[in-house]
Amino acid sequence: MAFFRDAKPAAALAAVLAGLPWASNDFTAYQIALFLVYGMAAQGVALCWGRLGFLSLGHALFFGLGAYLSGGVLRAASNEALWYLLLPLAIAAPALLAYLIARVVFARSTRSGPYFSLITLALTMLGFLAAQQWSGLTGGFNGMADIPELPGTSRYETLYWVIAACAVGSTLALSLLVARPIGVVWEAIAQNEDRLQLLGYATDRIKAMAFAGSALLTSLAGALFAAHQGIVTPQAMGFVLSTELVIWAAVGGKASALGPLLGATIVGYASAELREQLPYWEAAVATLFIGVVLFLPDGVAGLMRRGQAPRRASAGQAKPVRRPFAPAASLALAEVQTGQAGVRILDGLSLGLQGPGIRCIIGPNGAGKTSMFNLITGRLPLRGGNIRLNGHDIGGQPAWRVARQGIGRKMQVPSVFPALSVRENLGLALWAGRAHGTDLLCLATLGWQTPLLTDILGQFQALSEHLDNPAGNLAQGHRQALELAMTLLPEPGIVLLDEPCAGLSPAETHHMIQAIQSLVLRIGAAALLIEHDMSAVDALGGEVYVLHQGRLLEQGPLAQIQASPAVRAIYAGGRK
Amino acid sequence: MDSGTVLHALNLAYELATLALTTLGLAIVFGLLGVMNMAHGEFVMMGAYAAVTVQQWGLPLITAVPLAVVVCGGLGYAVERWLIRPLYARPFDTLLATWALAMLLRKLVEAIFGRGYRNVESALTQPTLVLGSPYPVYRLALIVFTLAVMAGLFFWYRQSAAGLRVRAMTANPILAQALGIPTRRLASQAFVIGVVLAGLSGVLLAPLIRIEPGIGVDYLLDAFFVLVGGLGTLGGLFGGVGIIGGAQAITSSIAGQTSGYAVVLMISIVFLWLKPDGLFSRR
Numbered sequence: 001m002a003f004f005r006d007a008k009p010a011a012a013l014a015a016v017l018a019g020l021p022w023a024s025n026d027f028t029a030y031q032i033a034l035f036l037v038y039g040m041a042a043q044g045v046a047l048c049w050g051r052l053g054f055l056s057l058g059h060a061l062f063f064g065l066g067a068y069l070s071g072g073v074l075r076a077a078s079n080e081a082l083w084y085l086l087l088p089l090a091i092a093a094p095a096l097l098a099y100l101i102a103r104v105v106f107a108r109s110t111r112s113g114p115y116f117s118l119i120t121l122a123l124t125m126l127g128f129l130a131a132q133q134w135s136g137l138t139g140g141f142n143g144m145a146d147i148p149e150l151p152g153t154s155r156y157e158t159l160y161w162v163i164a165a166c167a168v169g170s171t172l173a174l175s176l177l178v179a180r181p182i183g184v185v186w187e188a189i190a191q192n193e194d195r196l197q198l199l200g201y202a203t204d205r206i207k208a209m210a211f212a213g214s215a216l217l218t219s220l221a222g223a224l225f226a227a228h229q230g231i232v233t234p235q236a237m238g239f240v241l242s243t244e245l246v247i248w249a250a251v252g253g254k255a256s257a258l259g260p261l262l263g264a265t266i267v268g269y270a271s272a273e274l275r276e277q278l279p280y281w282e283a284a285v286a287t288l289f290i291g292v293v294l295f296l297p298d299g300v301a302g303l304m305r306r307g308q309a310p311r312r313a314s315a316g317q318a319k320p321v322r323r324p325f326a327p328a329a330s331l332a333l334a335e336v337q338t339g340q341a342g343v344r345i346l347d348g349l350s351l352g353l354q355g356p357g358i359r360c361i362i363g364p365n366g367a368g369k370t371s372m373f374n375l376i377t378g379r380l381p382l383r384g385g386n387i388r389l390n391g392h393d394i395g396g397q398p399a400w401r402v403a404r405q406g407i408g409r410k411m412q413v414p415s416v417f418p419a420l421s422v423r424e425n426l427g428l429a430l431w432a433g434r435a436h437g438t439d440l441l442c443l444a445t446l447g448w449q450t451p452l453l454t455d456i457l458g459q460f461q462a463l464s465e466h467l468d469n470p471a472g473n474l475a476q477g478h479r480q481a482l483e484l485a486m487t488l489l490p491e492p493g494i495v496l497l498d499e500p501c502a503g504l505s506p507a508e509t510h511h512m513i514q515a516i517q518s519l520v521l522r523i524g525a526a527a528l529l530i531e532h533d534m535s536a537v538d539a540l541g542g543e544v545y546v547l548h549q550g551r552l553l554e555q556g557p558l559a560q561i562q563a564s565p566a567v568r569a570i571y572a573g574g575r576k
Numbered sequence: 577m578d579s580g581t582v583l584h585a586l587n588l589a590y591e592l593a594t595l596a597l598t599t600l601g602l603a604i605v606f607g608l609l610g611v612m613n614m615a616h617g618e619f620v621m622m623g624a625y626a627a628v629t630v631q632q633w634g635l636p637l638i639t640a641v642p643l644a645v646v647v648c649g650g651l652g653y654a655v656e657r658w659l660i661r662p663l664y665a666r667p668f669d670t671l672l673a674t675w676a677l678a679m680l681l682r683k684l685v686e687a688i689f690g691r692g693y694r695n696v697e698s699a700l701t702q703p704t705l706v707l708g709s710p711y712p713v714y715r716l717a718l719i720v721f722t723l724a725v726m727a728g729l730f731f732w733y734r735q736s737a738a739g740l741r742v743r744a745m746t747a748n749p750i751l752a753q754a755l756g757i758p759t760r761r762l763a764s765q766a767f768v769i770g771v772v773l774a775g776l777s778g779v780l781l782a783p784l785i786r787i788e789p790g791i792g793v794d795y796l797l798d799a800f801f802v803l804v805g806g807l808g809t810l811g812g813l814f815g816g817v818g819i820i821g822g823a824q825a826i827t828s829s830i831a832g833q834t835s836g837y838a839v840v841l842m843i844s845i846v847f848l849w850l851k852p853d854g855l856f857s858r859r
Contacts (some may be wrong), residue, residue, distance in 0.1 A: 055668050105849055114612055114667055118800065119848045125797070126841045129834060239793070243675070250672065279687050286680035293673045294662060 006179045009258040010172035017164040030156050031272070032265060033163040037224045039264030040170050042248040043257065044218035049246075050254030050298075051178065052210050053190030057242050058120025061127045062215040064237025065094040066222025068131070068138055071147040071232045078148045091216070091223050098215030099208050106204035124242050131234035143233030150227045163224050167261060170217055174257035179311055181431060182440040184424045186210060188417045195415045198377060199432040200403035200490065218245075244268070247289050253301025262300060311424070311446055329390050329406060329493030329526055330354040331376075336395075337384035338375045345371045347550035348385070353543075358520055358527045360537045362561075363547035364570060369530045370412060372547070373496045377402050377409050389494065404433060408492035412499050412530075414479040416486070418472025422463055425471045425482060426453065429489035452523065456485045459515045477508045484512070488519050495520060495527040501536055513539050534558075546570075579709040586706060588825050590715045593722040594781060595821040596813070599799040600726065601773035603813050608746050608766045611660055612671045615678035616799060617792030618685075619648050619771045623778020624787045625685055627696045637698055640779045648775030649768050656767040661760075678792060686789040698783035718780055725773075742766065798824075798840070819843065 017036075021029040041063050049055045069090035077083035105119055131138045138144055153159045177183055185206060188196050193203050226232050235241065245264075252263020267285060274281045292299060332352040339345050346368045353359055361369050374380045376387060378399040387395040394402055403409075417425050430448050431440065439445050457464040460481040466474060471482060484500055500516060501509045513536060520527045531537050537544060537558060544561045546554040554564050561567055602616045626644040627637060655677060663670045703710035733739040744752040745759045753759045785791070802816035820840055828836030 049668075055671075108849055114671055115848050117668075117671070119845055122797075122841045122845045122848070126838060126845075129838050129841070133834060243679070246672070247676075280683070283680055283683040283687065286676050286683060289676040290659065290673055290680065293669050293676060294659070297669075 006175045007172055009175050010168050013171050013258060014168045026157055029160045032269060033160045034228060035265040035268040036163050036167045037221045037228060038268055039261035040167055040221040041218040042245045042260035042264045043170055043174060044214035045245045046249040046254040046260045047214040048211055049249060051186040052207055055117045056120045057117045058124040059218045059245050060237050060242040061124040062094040062098055062218040063222040064127060066091055066219030067226040067232040067236045068144060069093060070223035071144050071226035074148050091219050094219035095212045095216035099212035102208035102211040106207055125239055127237045128234050131237050143231045145231045147226050147230045159228060166224060171257045180441055180443060181445045184428060185440060187420060188428055191417045191419055192415060197399040198403055198409050199429055200400050201432060202400045251292050251299055253299030255298050256301035259299050259301030331494050332388045335385035336375060336382060336387060338380045339383060340380065345550055346375060349551050351545060351552050353526055356524045356526055357542050358529055358540050359543045359545060360540055361528060361530045361545045361547060362537060367547040368550040369547050370498055373409060373498055406493035408487040408490055409496040410483050410487040410498055410500055414483040416471040416479055416482055419470055421468050422471050422482060423467045425486060426489060429486035432490045452491060453489060476503045480504060488523060491523045493525055495525045497527060497529040499530050509536060582707045582709045586711050589719050591825045592817050592821040593719040595798060595802060596817045597722045597777040598795045599802045601770040602799040605767055605770035608742060609763055614671055614675040615681060616774055617796030618678045618681040619774035620778040620795045621792040622648060623775035624782040625689060627779050627782035628694045628787060631696055644775040644779045645772055649772045652768040652771035653764060656764045682789050691789065694787040696782040714783060
């Protein structure tokens with residue numbers, strides 16, 4: 001059963017934690033509990049960093065907020081028990097803040113680079129200042145003291161079990177999530193966010209949700225910290241704690257559910273014990289951290305894991321999947337202009353197409369062919385004119401919104417998710433626009449099928465042979481086939497194909513053209529295809545558009561294009 | 577001009593000069609190599625401890641300059657060679673590795689010199705009269721020195737053949753390599769120059785500040801937030817120094833040091849959010 005396989009790390013942890021108080025004593029268990037709390041916070045950091053690929057240097061903010069808020073609620077509740085009702089809110093509020101921060105930041109720029117890390121770092125430092133300054137609320141430098149125990153627990157005995165249960169719970173939740181489709185989506189964000197947007201995933205929202213989830217875990221850890229320590233000082237929100245969370249996650253293993261807990265408990269506990277005795281202990285920890293960054297990107301957990309088992313769908317009937325978009329769309333570009341860094345790329349291009357079938361775009365280098373696709377899919381700013389899909393204006397919309405309205409795009413250099421299996425790559429395309437509600441949390445979604453998928457796997461034998469291999473190991477031709485499949489699987493009304501035959505042998509080109517023809521016909525899409533090879537254009541048939549210097553030069557059947565003096569002039573050079 | 581205004585203007589100039597001085601090294605490393613050197617502040621700190629060391633030995637302060645150059649330069653070379661070079665293509669990892677390096681340096685200095693505050697005495701702390709207001713000579717010298725270093729670097733970068741090679745490397749490292757520019761050596765030199773400048777700024781600031789192993793973080797953050805504005809361009813650097821340093825100095829004088837710091841953090845967040853490519857980028 002998939003559940004039991006995914007629950008293994010949590011079960012192992014539960015066994016160890018259950019035995020600990022008997023193997024040692026209550027006081028050691030009390031001390032270990034503190035590092036379990038830190039470990040849960042580090043699990044939050046690792047979720048964003050190890051799975052989605054963006055590093056938060058500000059998780060101490062959520063830890064400290066959770067600690068202060070729950071500490072305040074516990075104190076108030078010791079007089080008036082009704083306050084206990086606010087405890088869940090105290091834990092959830094930092095997560096809400098995290099969601100808002102991430103939405104606002106990622107809406108501006110979805111890039112997850114070091115800038116996001118620096119913003120979170122600055123926010124933490126601001127939080128630290130606030131905690132020090134607002135001494136009326138937080139107790140200032142001396143901290144918020146005399147926080148009572150959680151009701152029904154005693155700090156030095158039974159609280160350990162609450163914390164251990166939370167740690168097992170968080171490990172279980174994380175292991176289950178990453179084994180599900182949402183885990184695939186998270187990893188895809190880390191590997192190739194642009195491709196994911198072109199499939200119609202709103203990556204900024206997915207990242208904001210994950211950030212909020214990780215903040216929730218960290219804030220829960222903060223609440224447990226308040227109950228465990230009985231005092232919260234500004235250090236619980238500080239720069240140093242943020243640093244330590246990152247180090248524990250890195251040393252333990254940022255891409256594993258158990259790793260950060262291990263890192264925090266081992267490094268943290270050892271530090272607490274040895275810091276006083278060995279003067280160079282902290283320098284040794286820093287050296288260990290350098291070594292991990294250089295040589296062990298997946299930390300200690302990465303050493304222990306031997307070849308991750310592939311994700312498997314649960315047995316059961318796959319959900320019948322409806323077709324998300326209406327076929328036979330129309331696309332019209334009117335007088336569009338775009339440019340970058342002062343260079344005008346498209347200069348009043350007008351072009352329209354309606355109904356199913358394949359059209360080819362040709363034109364010399366720099367004519368603006370790929371830029372036209374970039375403009376339609378929201379990669380370049382629209383500086384004039386408009387773009388209409390089925391009569392609706394889609395100009396200037398972000399890539400994922402355009403994709404959701406039924407425009408699929410294949411890149412010039414095949415763009416796939418290299419570390420995900422071919423099956424998962426195809427799955428991501430299949431779920432785009434079809435997965436609703438909790439579908440991404442269900443194992444059954446991993447087994448979704450459509451007739452088109454069966455057809456594609458029949459046409460490209462190589463893909464069905466390599467279903468469980470990483471897409472990055474595919475040969476160029478097979479990668480082109482995979483990306484074509486990913487572009488077509490959402491069954492979009494408009495398909496933009498940028499040189500799908502680039503880098504293919506003549507035999508592969510022939511096969512690819514036949515596949516494109518039959519698959520596009522099958523989904524009834526209108527396809528625009530950029531191609532340089534005239535024999536391929538001839539084989540594909542249909543209308544041909546010639547672009548030159550950012551405008552449409554000529555349009556018509558290939559024979560008419562080949563006879564056109566204007567086209568001949570730009571290709572062979574000519575005089576008027 | 578009354579003496580109060582002169583004093584305020586000089587203080588502002590001094591604040592901006594120290595900010596520019598401590599930022600310059602980071603600007604070189606980040607602007608030319610794209611490396612976020614989180615250990616930058618620790619190199620400033622080590623420069624300050626070079627001054628502490630020569631004072632302990634009973635040598636004049638000026639001898640801290642060669643000491644800082646040798647220590648920071650040697651360490652910088654080793655760090656670039658064995659820590660940064662394997663990680664150039666992985667921005668998060670360089671950030672983390674240099675962060676770990678910062679911790680290591682901080683803890684080593686702490687283990688050697690202890691946690692307590694140190695002071696460095698300088699002969700030049702007597703005031704002189706500027707437009708009728710008394711002002712410490714050392715601070716004036718610092719302002720002049722900073723201007724000279726920045727002007728010198730600017731002309732070197734813009735006018736010299738070496739500067740041209742560096743600009744070529746920044747614009748397109750692979751093409752620069754194909755043209756026979758030794759980008760590895762150049763990158764190594766740029767990193768060493770950057771951290772040596774950090775060390776020198778530490779020596780220069782030593783007589784003016786209280787020195788302890790943790791001071792690096794403050795310089796690092798200020799420098800980063802300045803860089804946010806400029807990302808390595810000189811115009812951006814001036815803009816960043818002006819905005820960040822000016823806002824901090826003004827807010828601090830009105831509402832206290834903590835508020836000044838909070839304002840810097842808030843400005844930085846807004847910069848990072850709205851202008852992730854730098855204040856003066858064309859994108």
